[in-house]
Amino acid sequence: MQHFPILxxxxxxxxxxxxxxxxxxxxxxxxxxxxxxxxISLILVLMLIKPIMIEGNIIQYWLGNxxxxxxxxxxxxxxxxxLGLFFGIIAVLTxxxxxxxxxxxxxxxxxxxxYYVLFLMLSGAVLGLVFTGDLFNMFVMIEIxxxxxxxxxxxxxxxxxxxxxxxxxxxxxxxxxSMVLAGTITIYSQVHTLNMAQISALLFNNLTPAxxxxxxxxxxxxxxxxxxxxxxPAAPDAYMSAPSSVSMAFSGMVNKAGVxxxxxxxxxxxxxxxxxxxxxxxxxIGTITMFIGVTMALAQNDFKRLLAFHSISQIGYVITAVGVxxxxxxxxxxxxxxxxxxxxxxxFLTAGAxxxxxxxxxxxxxxxxxxxxxxxxxxxxxxxxxxxGLPPFNGFVSKWLVYQATFEANMAPVTIVALLVSVMTLASxxxxxxxxxxxxxxxxxxNVKEVPLSMRIPMxxxxxxxxxxxxxxxxxxxxxxxxxxxxxxxxxxxxxxxMGSGYAEKILGKPIEIPNIDFTLAGYWNPVAWLVLFGLLLxxxxxxxxxxxxxxxxxxxxxxxxxxxxxxxxxxxEHSHVKGNDLxxxxxxxxxxxxxxxxxxxxxxxxxxxxxxxxxxxxxIVYIFLLVP
Amino acid sequence: xxxGKNRQVKDVIVKTAADFFTPIALVLGxxxxxxxxxxxxxxxxxxxxxxxxxVLIYLGYGYNEVSKKFNMEIIKKNEALGAILFTVFGLAGIxxxxxxxxxxxxxxxxxxxxxxxxxIMFMNNSVGYKVLTxxxxxxxxxxGLLAPDNEK
Amino acid sequence: MILINYIACIxxxxxxxxxxxTKKNILKIIIGMxxxxxxxxxxxxxxGFNPGGTAPIFTFSxxxxxxxxxxxxxxxxxxxxxxxxxxxxxxALSLVIKIKEKYGTLDADKVRRLNG
Numbered sequence: 001m002q003h004f005p006i007l008x009x010x011x012x013x014x015x016x017x018x019x020x021x022x023x024x025x026x027x028x029x030x031x032x033x034x035x036x037x038x039x040i041s042l043i044l045v046l047m048l049i050k051p052i053m054i055e056g057n058i059i060q061y062w063l064g065n066x067x068x069x070x071x072x073x074x075x076x077x078x079x080x081x082x083l084g085l086f087f088g089i090i091a092v093l094t095x096x097x098x099x100x101x102x103x104x105x106x107x108x109x110x111x112x113x114x115y116y117v118l119f120l121m122l123s124g125a126v127l128g129l130v131f132t133g134d135l136f137n138m139f140v141m142i143e144i145x146x147x148x149x150x151x152x153x154x155x156x157x158x159x160x161x162x163x164x165x166x167x168x169x170x171x172x173x174x175x176x177x178s179m180v181l182a183g184t185i186t187i188y189s190q191v192h193t194l195n196m197a198q199i200s201a202l203l204f205n206n207l208t209p210a211x212x213x214x215x216x217x218x219x220x221x222x223x224x225x226x227x228x229x230x231x232x233p234a235a236p237d238a239y240m241s242a243p244s245s246v247s248m249a250f251s252g253m254v255n256k257a258g259v260x261x262x263x264x265x266x267x268x269x270x271x272x273x274x275x276x277x278x279x280x281x282x283x284x285i286g287t288i289t290m291f292i293g294v295t296m297a298l299a300q301n302d303f304k305r306l307l308a309f310h311s312i313s314q315i316g317y318v319i320t321a322v323g324v325x326x327x328x329x330x331x332x333x334x335x336x337x338x339x340x341x342x343x344x345x346x347x348f349l350t351a352g353a354x355x356x357x358x359x360x361x362x363x364x365x366x367x368x369x370x371x372x373x374x375x376x377x378x379x380x381x382x383x384x385x386x387x388x389g390l391p392p393f394n395g396f397v398s399k400w401l402v403y404q405a406t407f408e409a410n411m412a413p414v415t416i417v418a419l420l421v422s423v424m425t426l427a428s429x430x431x432x433x434x435x436x437x438x439x440x441x442x443x444x445x446x447n448v449k450e451v452p453l454s455m456r457i458p459m460x461x462x463x464x465x466x467x468x469x470x471x472x473x474x475x476x477x478x479x480x481x482x483x484x485x486x487x488x489x490x491x492x493x494x495x496x497x498x499m500g501s502g503y504a505e506k507i508l509g510k511p512i513e514i515p516n517i518d519f520t521l522a523g524y525w526n527p528v529a530w531l532v533l534f535g536l537l538l539x540x541x542x543x544x545x546x547x548x549x550x551x552x553x554x555x556x557x558x559x560x561x562x563x564x565x566x567x568x569x570x571x572x573x574e575h576s577h578v579k580g581n582d583l584x585x586x587x588x589x590x591x592x593x594x595x596x597x598x599x600x601x602x603x604x605x606x607x608x609x610x611x612x613x614x615x616x617x618x619x620x621i622v623y624i625f626l627l628v629p
Numbered sequence: 630x631x632x633g634k635n636r637q638v639k640d641v642i643v644k645t646a647a648d649f650f651t652p653i654a655l656v657l658g659x660x661x662x663x664x665x666x667x668x669x670x671x672x673x674x675x676x677x678x679x680x681x682x683x684v685l686i687y688l689g690y691g692y693n694e695v696s697k698k699f700n701m702e703i704i705k706k707n708e709a710l711g712a713i714l715f716t717v718f719g720l721a722g723i724x725x726x727x728x729x730x731x732x733x734x735x736x737x738x739x740x741x742x743x744x745x746x747x748x749i750m751f752m753n754n755s756v757g758y759k760v761l762t763x764x765x766x767x768x769x770x771x772x773g774l775l776a777p778d779n780e781k
Numbered sequence: 782m783i784l785i786n787y788i789a790c791i792x793x794x795x796x797x798x799x800x801x802x803t804k805k806n807i808l809k810i811i812i813g814m815x816x817x818x819x820x821x822x823x824x825x826x827x828x829g830f831n832p833g834g835t836a837p838i839f840t841f842s843x844x845x846x847x848x849x850x851x852x853x854x855x856x857x858x859x860x861x862x863x864x865x866x867x868x869x870x871x872x873a874l875s876l877v878i879k880i881k882e883k884y885g886t887l888d889a890d891k892v893r894r895l896n897g
Contacts, residue, residue, distance in 0.1 A: 006729045014716050020709035024702070064722070064730040136858055143865050150872065154879075161895040163883060167876045171801070171810060174869050178817045181862060182794075182824065188855070189828040237895040299897070604896030606810065606889050610801045669838060673864065740840055767871060774878060 001051060002059055005080045005131045008044040008092070011037050012124035016117045023113045031103050034116045038092075038099045038123065045085070045092045045127075052085045053483045058497045060133070068499055071506075073195035079133030079498050082483035086334060087130040087253075087260040089480070090341045094252035095123040097345065097458040102245040104452045105352055109243075115155055119246065122148035126253045130260050133498060135184050135269075136194045138261065142180060142225060146173040149254055152246045153238045165237035168606050172234040175613055176224030183217035186210055197498035200269050200491055201507040207270070207628070215270050216624045220617040222265060226258025228319060229289040230616040232312050233602055233609045236296075239308035244352025247304060251311040251348060252341040259318055259337055263330075266322075268491045273325035277627035281620075282323025283406075287417050290316025292598070294424045298584065299595050303351045303361040303432065307344065310387065310428070313421060314340045320418070321402045324409045330485045331477065332401035338480070339394040339469060343386035346462040350380045353451040353459070354436060363432065368441025372448040375456055377437045382463045384433060386470070388426035392531040394470035431583045471531050647689025654682045662757030666746045672753045676760025683768045692772060704766045711759030718752045786827035793820030805889045807880065811873045818866035822859050829855030 015037025023030025051057045059080040066075025080088070099119070106112045125144035132138050150173065154166035188194060190211050191202040203211055220231075227235040235255070239247045262282075265272075272278040293313025300306040318340065321333030353376045354369070355361050370377040386393035389400075399422055406414040450456075469476050487494070495504040588595055658678030665671035687695045722731030738745030793816050800813030829852035837853035877887070884892055 003723055003729070007723075010716055010720065010729070014713065017709040017712040017716070021706050021713070024706070061728060063728065064732065065728050136861075140861060140865070143869075147868065147872065150876075154876065157879060157883075163876055163880050164892050165895055167807065167873070167880060167892070170869070170873055170876065171814065174814050174873075175801070175817070177865075178814075178821055181821055185821070185825045185828055185855070185858065188858075192852075194854070240895065599897040602897050604893030606807070606892075607802055607805065610798075614798055614802065669836075673860070770875075 002061055004044045004048055005059060005078050005088075006061060006063075008041040008088075009124050009128045009131065011040045011044070012095075012120050012127065016120035016124065019113055019116050019120065023116065027112065030113050030116050034099050034120060035103075037120060038096045041123070041127065042092045042096045045088050048080065048085055049089070049479075052080060052082055053479055056082070056483065058082075058487075058493065060497050068195075068198075071499060071503060073193055073198045073499065076137055077133040077195060077197075077498060078131050079197065079494070080131050081494055082487035083263065084130045084260070084487075086338075086480060086484035087256055088127060090256055090338060091123070091126045091130060091253040094249055094341060094345060095119075095126075097349075097461060098245045098249050098252075101248070101349055101352065101455055101458045102243070104454050105245055105356055106243065109156065115152070115243075118148045118151045118155070119249070122152065122249065122254070126257050129257045133196050134194050135187065135196055135199065138196075139177065139180050139184055142257075142261075143177050145254060145257065146170070146177060146225075149173070149238070149246075149250065153242045155246070156241065156243060159241055161237065162241035165234070165241040168609060169234040169238045171606055172224065172231070172609060172613060175610060176221045176231070179217045179221035179224070179617060183214040183221060186214035186217065190214070195498065196264070196269060197495045200271070201495045201499065201504055203269065204271060204508050209625070211270075212624050212628060213621065215265070215272065216621040217617070218265055218269075219262065219624075220613075220620050222258050222261040223285070223616075224258070224613060226255045226262060226315055226319070227312055228258075228285050228315065229292050229312065230285075230612045232289070232293070233612070235312060236305050236308040236602075239311065239348075240302060240305040244304070244348050244355060247308070247351070248345040248348040251308070252345045255311070255315055256337055256341060259315065259322075262319070263322055263333075263488055267325075267330075267488045268494060271491070272628075275628050277623070279323050279325050281623060283320050283411060283414060286316045286318070286320030286323055287414050288316070289313065289319060290421045291417055294421045294428070295594070296598055296602070298424060298428050298431075299588065299599065301363045303354065303363055303366075303436065304348070306363075306428065306432065307347050307351060310347075310425060311340070311344050313425065314344065314387070316421075317399070317402055317418065320414060321405055324405045324411065326405060326409060327485055327489065328401065328408065329405040330488060331481050332398060332405045334481050334484050335401055335473075335477065336398035338476070339386065339398045339466075342462055342466050342469065343383045343393075343395060346379065346383040346459060346466060347387065349455075349459045349462065350376055350383060353455055356451050356455065357448045358445055363435040365442065366436045366445075367439045368437070369445065369448065370437035371441070372445065373437075373450050375450060376459070379456075379459045379463050380437065381433065382466055384429040386466045388429055389422045390426075392467070392470050392534055394466050394473075397470055397473040427584065427587075434583060644689045647685045651682045651685045651689075654678055654685060658682070658761070662754060662761075663743065665753040665757065666750045667741060667743070672756030672758075673760050676757045677764050679757075679761040680764035680768060683765050684772075687768075687772050695769065695772065699765070699769055701766060701769055704762050704769070708759055708762040708766060711755050711757075711762060714755035715752055715759065718748045718755065721748055783827055783830060783832065786823060786830075790820045790823040790827065793817070793823065796820075807877055807887050807889055807892065810889065811870060811877065814873065815866065815870055818862070818869070822862055822866070825855045825859045825862065829853070 015033050018037075019030050019033050023033055048059070052059065059078070061078040061080075063076045063078070068074065099116075102115070102119070106115055109115065122145060125141045125148060129138055129141040129145065132141060146169075150166045150170045153169055154162050156162050184194070187199060187203075190208055191199055193199060193202070207215075224231040235250075239250055242250065266278060266282070267273055290313045293309050293311075293316055297306050297309035297313065300309060314336065318333045318337045321329050321336060323329070324332075351361055353373070354366065357373060357376075358366065358369070360366065382393065386395040389395040399418070402418055403415050406412075406418065492504040492508065495507075496502070658675045658681075661668075661670040661675030661678060662672055663675075665675065683695065683699070686698065719730045721733050722729050725731060725733045727733075732747045732749050735747040735749075737747065744750065797813045797816030797818075797820060800816060801810050804810060804813065831849065831851050834849050834851040837850040837856075839848065839850075880892060881887060886892070
C-alpha cells in the first residue's frame, strides 16, 4: 500500500524508457507499452482512494528510508494526502484517456515513439509533482514537466506556429522555473530544510522579509505554471499547436499542477490564507483571469485557440474560489478544477476529432458537420452545456458553488463578474456550435466520416463523467472533494505525519485544530429534479418532432427550382453559412476599442510576454511587502 | 580557414593531440564514474568527460569519421538502458522489503574500497552510463547539424 | 567576502532579465536565460557557504562534532540546477535552429505568427 504512489510515478517513467528501447520500430509495441503503463498507474492511484479519501490516512514515504533524525528532515519524502491524491486522480484519468485517444489520432504522424516517450514523461512528472513532499523535488518535477510539454508542443512541427509556440513556452516556462528555484532557495536560507511539512511548521508565525520575498516568487512561478492571466500568453499558442490529445493533457493536468502548487503554497506552506490581503490578491487575479480569458475567447476564430482561452478563464474561477478561503470556497474551487478537467478535456478531444476528420479547426471554414458526425456533435453539446453551466451538467454545480462562496464572503461584485463570464462562455459556445456543427456544410466536407471507435470511447467516458458529476454532487463532494478540502485546511496533521507525531504541536505551540467543514447549499438545488426536467423536455421535443408537431415541411434536398435558392440582394448565394466571426458582430463592434486593445496586447512578441511576467512578479513582491504585516 | 579539399586533411597537430587526449579523457571519465561513491564527482561528471571524447575525435578526424564510428540509434537505446538500470536498482529496495532507493547490501566491504557501498555504486554507474550516452548523443546531433553539407 | 557573491548574482539575474526584455535576437534571449540560471546557481552556492568551512567530504572516523564545513545540500541543488540549465539551453538552441530553417530569421518581431 505505501509503495503505490512511488510505483505509479516510476511505472510511467519506466514506460517512457522502455518505449525508447523497444518501441522505436514497431507501432504496436509502443502503443502497448503506453497503454500498460498508464493503466497500471491509473489502477494504483485509484486503489489509494479507499485508505486516503475515505479512511482519512496520509501516506508518508521516505526515499531510501532516510527518516528524520532529531526532528530534522534529511531525506526526500513523498507525502500523499487527500489534496495531492485529488489532483493525482485528475492526472491519471487524463493520462489514461489521452493515451487511448492518441492511438488513432496520431495515425498520420511519423515518429510517434517520441510522442509516447514525451507524453509518459510529462505524466510521470505531473504525478511526481502532486505526490512529492519536498520543495526542491517539486522544482525538478516542474522542470521535467515543462521540458516534456515544450517537446510535445513542437511535435507537429510542420504545423503553422508550432515551433514558435514551443519557443515562447520554453522562455516563459524557464522564467517561471527560475522564480520557483529562487523562491525555494530563499526559503532554504531561512529554515535550512526542503521538506514541505517541516517548512510549514518552521514558517508558522515566523514570516521574515526573506520568507515573504520567497512567497512572492513562488506564487509568481506557480501562477505562471497555472497560466493565470498576466502570465498566460504562451498557453493559447501551445494549446493550439500541440496535438489535441496533448492539449487535453495540458489543460487537464499541467495547469492543474500549477493550481495544486498554489493551493499547497498558500494553505499549507505559508498559512497565508489567514491574511486578508492574500485572499484579496488571489481573488483579484482570479477575477481578472476569468474575465480576460473569456473576452479573448469571444474574439477567436480557431476552435482550439478559443478553447485555450476558455481554459484560462475557467482556471480563473478556480483561483477565485480558492482565494475565498472558507471551506465552501475551497470546495467550489476543487470541484471546479475536477469539472474543468472533464469538460475541457472533452472539448479538446472534440476538437481533435474535428481535426482528424476534416484537417482543420478554423471556425470560418467548417460548418454543418452534425449530420456527418452525430456522435461527436452530441458529445460536443454535452461539453458545451457543462462549461457554460447549464443544469444538470457538472459546470452548473461548481459554478453555483463559486457564486455562493463569493457572495457569502461579501464579494458580490466578484459574483456578478462570474455570472457575466458564464453568460459569455455560453455565447461563445453557441458561436462554436453554430459554426462547426450546424448551418450549411461546405462542399469539401461531403466525404467526412465519424471518427473511429477508439477515439469515441474516451470522449464518451468523459461525457458520462460530466453528467455523473453533475447529477451526483453530494456523492462527489463527500468522497472526493471534502477530504481534499479538510486536508488542505488541516496542515497540523500533514506536518505530524511527516515529522513524527507531536512535532506540530511542539513547533507551532498550539494544539492542532480539526478544521470544521460545514456549509449549507443555498437556493433551489436539487440535481435530480433538473435531470428529470431536462429528460422530460428532451422526450417532449422528440415526441412532438416525430409526430410532426412542428409542422416541418420536408423540403426536397436537391432541387433546381430557383425559388428555394438562398437569396442575397439580387444575387444567388453560393454559400450562405453564417461564419463564426460574424455571429456576434454587434457586440464586437460596440466593444471594438476593448477588443482591439486586447488583440494588440497579445502581440506575439516574446519580449512583451516576458515583460508582463516580470512586471507582474514585481507587483506581487511589492504588494506582499506592503500589505502582509 | 580550411576550405574545399583541404578540409578533409586535418592538421597533424590537432590529430596527434586528439589521439593523445582521447584515451586520457576516456580513462579519467571512467575512473570518476567508478569512484563516484567514494570521491568527489560521480556519474554525471564522469559521463560528461567520457562524452567529450566524441568532440576530440570530431576535432581530429572530422564529421565523416565520427559518423562512421558511432551509430546514433544504438546510442539512444543505450541511454534508455542506463535510465532503466537506475530505476531497477531503485526498485531493488522494494523487492528487498524496504522502500524505493534503499541501499541494499550496504554492509559489504570496507569503507573506501571500490565495492563497499551496495547498490549506490551501481546506481551511480548507471547514471554515468546514461550521461555518457546521452551527452554523447547530444554532441553527435549538434555536430551533425553543424557539419557542412558536402561532408554529410 | 560573501557580500560580493550576492551582489554578483543579483547583477547576473538583472542582466539576464534585461537581455530577455530588450534584445530582439532570439539567440540573445537564450543567453539571457542562461545568465539568470548562472545567477541563481551562484546564489545557491553562496547560501550554503560558511566562512572558514571545509569541503563536506569525510569518512566515518574523520567526522567529529566540532567539524566545520560548508552546507552540502545547496551544492547538490546547484548540480541539479546546472544540469537542468544545460538541458534548457540545448532544447532552446535546437528550437532556434528549426525556427531559423522555417522562418528564415532570428528576429523576435518577425517570429509572431500566433498573436491576438
